[in-house]
Amino acid sequence: MAVVVLAMKETAPGERRVALTPETVRKLIAAGATVLAQRGLGDGAHFADAAYVEAGAQLVGDDALPQADVVLCVQAPPTDAIARLRPGAALVGILQPDAEPARADALRAHGILAFPLERLPRTTRAQAMDVLSSQAGMAGYKAVLIGAQLAPRFFPMLTTAAGTIRPSKVLVVGAGVAGLQAIATARRLGAQVEGFDVRPETREQIESLGARFLDLGVSAAGEGGYARALTDEERAEQQRRLAAHLAGIDVVVCTAAVPGRRAPTIIDADMVAGMRPGSVIVDLAAETGGNCAVTVPGQTVEVAGVTVAGPLDLASLGATHASEMYARNVQHFVSLLLVDGALAFDWTDELLARTVWPQVPATAPTSGAPA
Numbered sequence: 001m002a003v004v005v006l007a008m009k010e011t012a013p014g015e016r017r018v019a020l021t022p023e024t025v026r027k028l029i030a031a032g033a034t035v036l037a038q039r040g041l042g043d044g045a046h047f048a049d050a051a052y053v054e055a056g057a058q059l060v061g062d063d064a065l066p067q068a069d070v071v072l073c074v075q076a077p078p079t080d081a082i083a084r085l086r087p088g089a090a091l092v093g094i095l096q097p098d099a100e101p102a103r104a105d106a107l108r109a110h111g112i113l114a115f116p117l118e119r120l121p122r123t124t125r126a127q128a129m130d131v132l133s134s135q136a137g138m139a140g141y142k143a144v145l146i147g148a149q150l151a152p153r154f155f156p157m158l159t160t161a162a163g164t165i166r167p168s169k170v171l172v173v174g175a176g177v178a179g180l181q182a183i184a185t186a187r188r189l190g191a192q193v194e195g196f197d198v199r200p201e202t203r204e205q206i207e208s209l210g211a212r213f214l215d216l217g218v219s220a221a222g223e224g225g226y227a228r229a230l231t232d233e234e235r236a237e238q239q240r241r242l243a244a245h246l247a248g249i250d251v252v253v254c255t256a257a258v259p260g261r262r263a264p265t266i267i268d269a270d271m272v273a274g275m276r277p278g279s280v281i282v283d284l285a286a287e288t289g290g291n292c293a294v295t296v297p298g299q300t301v302e303v304a305g306v307t308v309a310g311p312l313d314l315a316s317l318g319a320t321h322a323s324e325m326y327a328r329n330v331q332h333f334v335s336l337l338l339v340d341g342a343l344a345f346d347w348t349d350e351l352l353a354r355t356v357w358p359q360v361p362a363t364a365p366t367s368g369a370p371a
């Protein structure tokens with residue numbers, strides 16, 4: 001019998017993305033799966049039910065949940081929906097099981113084989129499945145557009161009959177995937193852009209985008225290409241130099257993160273007060289606490305004449321393209337589970353073994369049969 005893959009309609013507030021698109025329906029069917037899409041699945045991202053049907057999916061309601069062998073989502077489903085999945089079903093999405101004890105309990109209690117995609121090792125082979133990268137790209141892009149919208153200035157230099165306008169100065173804090181996309185976007189809008197990061201290898205990446213690397217005298221390269229947390233002395237030095245520099249910046253886009261921890265506070269209230277009135281801070285890290293001390297997640301506030309935005313769900317603002325990328329990431333991951341049209345779990349594959357939560361089950365299923 002064909003493997004049944006079901007995509008769930010998202011229920012989290014503000015979530016417009018979707019884990020399945022008509023394009024990936026076709027690919028999953030070609031891999032031998034039967035594909036079920038919950039009615040209205042793609043509404044938030046502008047993929048119509050009719051497009052899913054045309055691609056070969058069957059439209060279903062909540063009653064189809066127990067039929068699914070593999071369940072696709074963006075954010076984790078509510079616990080009552082988890083309870084309706086069949087024991088042994090594979091659940092694939094940005095599940096963050098440790099963020100919510102009730103969710104973790106439901107996944108364990110119902111014997112769900114959870115694959116939180118944020119746990120994927122960031123190896124070359126996993127790049128096509130890397131949801132953190134694909135979604136961060138959209139977030140970085142949208143953060144700059146929000147900054148341009150809130151700024152009372154042009155980004156580009158203009159020479160007009162009414163005189164010359166100097167270009168805005170944009171500083172991007174953190175040059176990971178989101179930060180590099182923010183730098184590229186701000187450059188395309190004509191701003192003078194600087195980027196800084198504690199990982200020294202970002203200098204070349206920032207400069208290759210035509211921006212200037214802001215050297216604050218601190219290097220914190222850590223494991224696996226990520227940043228490590230700074231020591232107190234390193235942080236103090238970074239803060240001192242940054243405070244002086246911020247006084248000349250028009251728009252700051254904050255994207256700094258340390259995996260599994262609260263985002264580091266980099267811009268304190270005194271630094272905000274030292275910025276020119278009309279300056280803007282867009283804190284993309286708001287979701288994990290924010291890089292700016294005065295950020296209010298989900299709100300735009302004015303502090304000492306500086307506009308500070310803490311947007312959430314940035315990737316959802318570009319839901320169509322973000323979903324196209326996310327759904328391809330998911331389809332590549334699910335293809336690891338589909339061998340000759342049947343469900344198979346190769347626990348010697350590190351992409352499966354390191355992603356499954358909480359760990360490879362003791363009585364690990366190697367096929368689609370319930371554990």
Ligand code: NAD
Binds near residue numbers: 122175179226
């Ligand atoms: P992230 O979202 O965890 O962090 C964003 C950035 O913030 C990072 O560049 C980090 O160095 C920086 N940062 C942390 N603390 C800081 C501080 N105090 N001050 C300034 N900057 C700070 O990172 P990400 O974007 O998900 O990925 C980071 C890097 O991981 C990538 O740039 C890349 O090198 C690597 N990566 C590798 C692969 C792969 O090989 N498949 C895929 C994705 C990312």
